[in-house]
Structures are given as C-alpha cells and as structure tokens.
Amino acid sequence: MKLFTHSLTALLIAGSLYGATAQAEELTVMTSGGFTAAYKGLAPLYAKSSGNTLNTVLGPSMGKAQEAIPNRLERGEHADVVIMVGYALDELIKQGKVDASSRVELADSRIGMVVKAGEKKPAINTDAELKQVLLSAKSVAYSDSASGVYIQNELFKKLGVQAQLAPKSKMIERIPVASVVAKGDYEIGFQQVAELLPIPGITFVGKIPEDVQSVTRYAAGIPKNADHPAEAKKLLTYLASPDAQPIVRSTGLDSVPR
Template sequence: MTVFGRISASRLAAAAGLLFAGIGTAAADPAEIKVLTSVALTSALDELAPQYERATGNKLVIGYSLIADIRKRIIAGETADVIILSRPVMDELQKQDKFAPASIANVAGTAVAVTVRAGAPKPDIGSADALKRSLLAAKSIVYADPAKGGASGVHFAKVVDRLGIADEIKSRTILVPGAQAADLVAKGEAEIGVGQTSEIVPVAGAQLVGPLPGDLGSVTLFAAAIGADSKASEAAKSLIQFLTGPTAAPVFKSKGLEPG
C-alpha cells in the first residue's frame, strides 16, 4: 500500500498544499525546464505538466521518444534539465556522469500487458500455456518493433521466442514504431495488442486484459534525474519532487502506472 492508502483525504490535501508551497519557494524565479522522457509516460505527464506549471510558474518543454533513442542521444551529448527513463538505463547513464550527483529518484513503474478491443472477449493469459494458445488463436497481434528499441517490444519478442511460436505468428504480426499497439486494437486493426500498461489504459476503445503471466512478465521502473549540465537545477529538482510526491501519485495510478 502506498502513502495514499494510509492517509485521509484531508491529510492528503494538506500534504499536497505543503508540497506545492515548497515547490513555489524553490522556483521563485520561473524557469523553462527541458524534459526528455519515454513515450510510456505521455498520458500521465500530459496531465501532470499543467498542474506543475500552474503551481510554480515554470514552463515544461517535454520531448517524448523511445528509451533506446533518448539513451543514444544523451550518450551522444544531448542534454536536458530532467531525464526520465527506465532505471537500468538511468543507472548506466549515471556511470557516464550524465546526471547531477545523487539526483536519481524512482518515479513510477508499468507492466508489459495484453489488450483487446473494448467489448471483445478477454483471451486467457493466466499462464504461459494459456497465453501461447491465445496468441496462436489470434487473427492478428500488434506490438512495438523490437528493432526500434521500445522496452515492451524488446521484451515481448523474447517471450514469443521463449514460447516457441515466432514462426507460427509471424504472418499475423504487426509491428509499430512505438506506443501505437493499443490504438490499432481500439480501431479494430489488430485483435490482440501488447504494450506497457500505461500505453493501454488511457486509450479509448482498448481494454486491458492484464500483465503477462508469471515469469514471462516484466515491469519497467522509470526514474528521473537532473541533467549534469542543467542551468535550471533547482527548478529541475522541484519537478522531480512533484513527480515523486502525493499530488502525482493518483494521476500515475489512473494511467496504469504504480508510483515508485
């Protein structure tokens, strides 16, 4: 249970008020904060960004892309005030001194999950064998192209190989460049989709079946850090405090993420 389950609504409101007050103090001079983050956090950050901007006066400029793409860009020298990527990648970049010291903080996690069109019968994915049968029975399956580096696509490709059905479903597989699997399912262009829970829950017309079963499952934990060359480090710190605080937690949960 998170802190949200342990405090009353009145205490939550008070905590949120104190947090916003603290943020406002930290960002007395409004700043522009460049953020680079995974597409898996798009729906949550699109809702949270205006709340943070209203509370602080700061302006967020958010760039979304695949984890692998942002990782490559940062290694090549691109920088941002706040970077939010999967924890293993963040730890790797920290070893290359890409972040301010001791600035990494866990934000939220999301599982690789299955989706079908709203109203359609939910396939059985309760075990590895059940998942295998459902995938073999599906007319079409869509997930992120693993060659593009999306975390869910890379993982699911390994799952398909492990189940031993890669050749059998190849002709019925649709690969998308990023987080579009749930959109295609919602439009009826694919029967089963696989992606991050956070990429499924916000999509109208798509229903979440559930995470991949047992040891086939994977949870991506996202973490944030301040860029080593940030010229707005105090404002960046206030954003990370906001994203890891009580105001952001229910928004993350509503978008299929678990607060970190």
C-alpha cells in the same frame, strides 16, 4: 471526484514544499511513454505551484527512432529532466550524459494486452491461456521500447511460441501499439498498461500472468547539460513524493516500494 481530491491535495502539498520561484524558469522534460500519463497529470500541479513552465518532449527510452531520448541527447538536444526506463537511464549515466546523483525512481510498469473495441475479450489469466491466444491470433503487435524487447526476446521463448509468432508479429515504432489495434491493423497488442489505457478504440484485456511478467522500473535524472538543475531537482522530488502516488497509480502504474 476522487482524482480531483487527490490532485488538489497534491497541489497544496507541492505548493508548501516547493513554493513559487522568485524567477520563473522554463524546464525541458523528455519523457518516454510509460510514465507520460502520470507526468501529464502531475506536471500542471507542479507548474502551478512552482511558477515554472514545463516544455514536454516525448520519445521512447531506446531504439533507433530519431525521437528516442538517447538519440536526442546524442544530437546535443538539451533537457533539464529525462524520464525513462531505469536501465536505459543507467546507460546514459554510464556514458556521462546524466548526473548519477540525480537519479530518482518513480514507478513500476507491467505489460498488458488489448484488442479492438467490440471484439471478444479473451482470457489470459494463465500461461496456457496466454499461449493459446497468441497461437490463435492472426496478428500481434508490440512496442519498440522495453516491453516489446522483452516480448520479442523472452516472452515468446518462455511460452514456446517463438517460431509460430515470428511471421505474424511485429514491433511497432514511434506510435502507441493500441492505436494500430484500434484501427484493426493488428488483432492483439501488447505494451505497458499505462501506455495502453489512454488510447481510444480498444478494450483492455488485462495484465499478462505474473510469472511471465516483466516489471519495468521508471526512473528520472538530470542531464549534465541541464540549464536549470536546481529546479529540475525540485520537480523530481515532487514526482517521486508520496503525495503524487494516487495520480501515478490511477494511470495503471504501480508505486515503487519505499
């Protein structure tokens, strides 16, 4: 009921702020995993209030996968909005693919850990507890996006377990880390909280300790080849608005300090 009330309020405000367009447009939105759950909650509200249709394309913010947003744009695919990790968006701006003036910050995302549903929920409240869990685990999975890059290159090193984790940890490409944990392919998995929570068959253990946490800022922008830049700007204004924040936070993300 609480989320419904927030959604209804957001819908009413979206309608008053943006109104229905004289001619409905179809906007293509490319979004990466961390903000996807929030986007899926907000997109129908915007579509209903604006009259526009949103064509959603999913893909990671970086990496070698063909579905990755930078690779899609490099192939010449068109998008009206891209939603992705902030520093990956900044790289696209530097390359001249995204309009710098369109950049909007949307939410902060923290890394969490999951185990398969039914398995014991280990304590990871301190660095020492997290280190012990990693050393004891038979297998560890992490994503091929921002959180996984941090875990592989920095977290293991900070905890002094890089050598021990190398033979039993793996970066999972294209699919949610929680899905391979749910199947029992890996004992524990790490990814941004908002990407873990929607997956069935897992138990969310919690966020990793704050002193070894990596906060990922999600941002959005309008590609230079956007077909509907004016309508795209209205969508970004809505996604970053105060009235959208209850839905954003309900998905495991944190609002950007304004």
